[in-house]
Amino acid sequence: MRYSAWFVFAFYAIISVLLLVTGNNYQRSVYLTSANIVTGSVYKGASQITGYFHLKSINRDLEANNALLQNEVLNLKNQLAQYRVLASDSLLPITYSDRFGYVAAAVINNNTSHPKNFFTIDKGQQDGIKSGMGVVDHNGIAGIVNVTGPHMSRVISLLNETQHFSVKLKGTEFIGSLCWKGGDPTIGYVEEIPRHAEYNIGDTIVTSGYSTTFPEGIPVGKVLSRVKSGDDSFFTLKIKLASDFRSLSTVRVIKDIYKTEIDSLAEFDELKLD
Amino acid sequence: MTLSTNWLLTWAFLSGFIVDLFSDTPGVNSLSCILLAVVKRPVLYAYIPKDDRTKDIQPSLAxxxxxxxxxxxxxxSVIYCFMVFIIEYFSFGDVKEIVIMASSSSVLTFGLLLGIDSLMVTKRD
Known part of the structure; x- marks a missing residue:
C-alpha cells in the first residue's frame, strides 16, 4: 500500500514537471492554457460581470484620447489640403492606415502578479487572429498574441520578463529594447539606448516600427529616470508604462497585411545564410 | 470522509492542475499540491498527541x-506558498522578492482558510 502511494506520487510529479518544462514551449501547450474552450468560456462569463467595474476610468481615458484624435484629424486635414495643392499627382505609397487593420477584442482574463504574465482575449483563429500579432489598448501597447484557439487567444503581456519589444525615443531614431522586470505593473525599463542619445524626463517612448508586430509610433510610456546599466556604451531608462494593466478591458489586435510577406523574406534570408 | 493516500494524491494533482489551467502556470500548482499531499500526514502528526495519530483523523477546527x-x-500554508513561488521564479536570483511574496501570500491563505473553516464549524453546531 505504501509502495503504491510512492508510485502514484512519482507519476503525478513527473506529469507536473513535464507540464512545467513543456509549458515553456508555448505552441505545444495550446490546449492546456486559458485559450482553451472550457477555461475561455468560464473567463468570458466572469469578465462580463467584472468588466463593468473599470468602465468609469476607461471612459475618461477614451474621452481624452478622442479629443486628442479629433485635434489630430483636424491638423491632418489641413496638411492634406496643403499637399493637395502642391502635388496633383497621386502616386502616393501605401499608407499606414491601409497597411494595418485592427480587430477589437475584450480581455477576459488578466494577471499582473506573476513574473510571466499572460492575458486572454475573446477573439481567436476564426476572427483572423494569428500568433505573433501585436495587441494595443487605448493608451498604448499591451502585448503579443501567443497561442490561438478557435474563439480565444492567449496574449503574452508586456508584463512578462521573457518578452522584449523594440522601442525608440519619440522624434528620434534612438532604438532601445523594452522589458519588464517584475514587481510594479506600472514600471518598465528601456535597455540598450546608445549613450549619446539625448532625452528629457517625461519624454515619450514609442514603438520603433522595426517589426511587423507594431506599427511605428504607438505610445509605450514616459521616461521617469535613468538607471545604472552594466554596459558603458549603453544606458537604461526607467519608464512609466502608458497602459494600465490592472484595468485592461478592451484591446485591439493589429493585423499587418504585409506580415507574411516580410516574414517569408526574413526566412528566405536565414535559409541563404545557413 | 477519509481518503486513501493514492486518492489524496490524485485529488491534489487535479485541483492543482485546474488552478494551473486557469492561471496559465502549467505545472506550478500541480507540483506544489502533490508535494503538499505528501507532507500532509507528517505535519499533522507533529502537532497532535501520540494517542490521536490514527489514520482516520482529519484536520479540521472541530x-x-x-x-x-x-x-x-x-x-x-507556508510550505505551499513557498513552493509555488520558488517553482514559479525557478531561480534564487531574487530571494528577497520570493520571501516577501511567499510570506504575505501565506498569511493571506492562512487567514482565508481559517475564516472558511470557522464558518463551517458554526454551521454544523
Whole structure:
C-alpha cells in the first residue's frame, strides 16, 4: 500500500514537471492554457460581470484620447489640403492606415502578479487572429498574441520578463529594447539606448516600427529616470508604462497585411545564410 | 470522509492542475499540491498527541481544536506558498522578492482558510 502511494506520487510529479518544462514551449501547450474552450468560456462569463467595474476610468481615458484624435484629424486635414495643392499627382505609397487593420477584442482574463504574465482575449483563429500579432489598448501597447484557439487567444503581456519589444525615443531614431522586470505593473525599463542619445524626463517612448508586430509610433510610456546599466556604451531608462494593466478591458489586435510577406523574406534570408 | 493516500494524491494533482489551467502556470500548482499531499500526514502528526495519530483523523477546527489546527494550517500554508513561488521564479536570483511574496501570500491563505473553516464549524453546531 505504501509502495503504491510512492508510485502514484512519482507519476503525478513527473506529469507536473513535464507540464512545467513543456509549458515553456508555448505552441505545444495550446490546449492546456486559458485559450482553451472550457477555461475561455468560464473567463468570458466572469469578465462580463467584472468588466463593468473599470468602465468609469476607461471612459475618461477614451474621452481624452478622442479629443486628442479629433485635434489630430483636424491638423491632418489641413496638411492634406496643403499637399493637395502642391502635388496633383497621386502616386502616393501605401499608407499606414491601409497597411494595418485592427480587430477589437475584450480581455477576459488578466494577471499582473506573476513574473510571466499572460492575458486572454475573446477573439481567436476564426476572427483572423494569428500568433505573433501585436495587441494595443487605448493608451498604448499591451502585448503579443501567443497561442490561438478557435474563439480565444492567449496574449503574452508586456508584463512578462521573457518578452522584449523594440522601442525608440519619440522624434528620434534612438532604438532601445523594452522589458519588464517584475514587481510594479506600472514600471518598465528601456535597455540598450546608445549613450549619446539625448532625452528629457517625461519624454515619450514609442514603438520603433522595426517589426511587423507594431506599427511605428504607438505610445509605450514616459521616461521617469535613468538607471545604472552594466554596459558603458549603453544606458537604461526607467519608464512609466502608458497602459494600465490592472484595468485592461478592451484591446485591439493589429493585423499587418504585409506580415507574411516580410516574414517569408526574413526566412528566405536565414535559409541563404545557413 | 477519509481518503486513501493514492486518492489524496490524485485529488491534489487535479485541483492543482485546474488552478494551473486557469492561471496559465502549467505545472506550478500541480507540483506544489502533490508535494503538499505528501507532507500532509507528517505535519499533522507533529502537532497532535501520540494517542490521536490514527489514520482516520482529519484536520479540521472541530477535530483538532484551535491551537493545533492553526499550527497545522499555518505550516501547510507556508510550505505551499513557498513552493509555488520558488517553482514559479525557478531561480534564487531574487530571494528577497520570493520571501516577501511567499510570506504575505501565506498569511493571506492562512487567514482565508481559517475564516472558511470557522464558518463551517458554526454551521454544523
Amino acid at each position: 477535530n483538532l481544536g484551535f491551537a493545533a489546527y492553526a499550527k497545522y494550517l499555518l505550516t501547510m
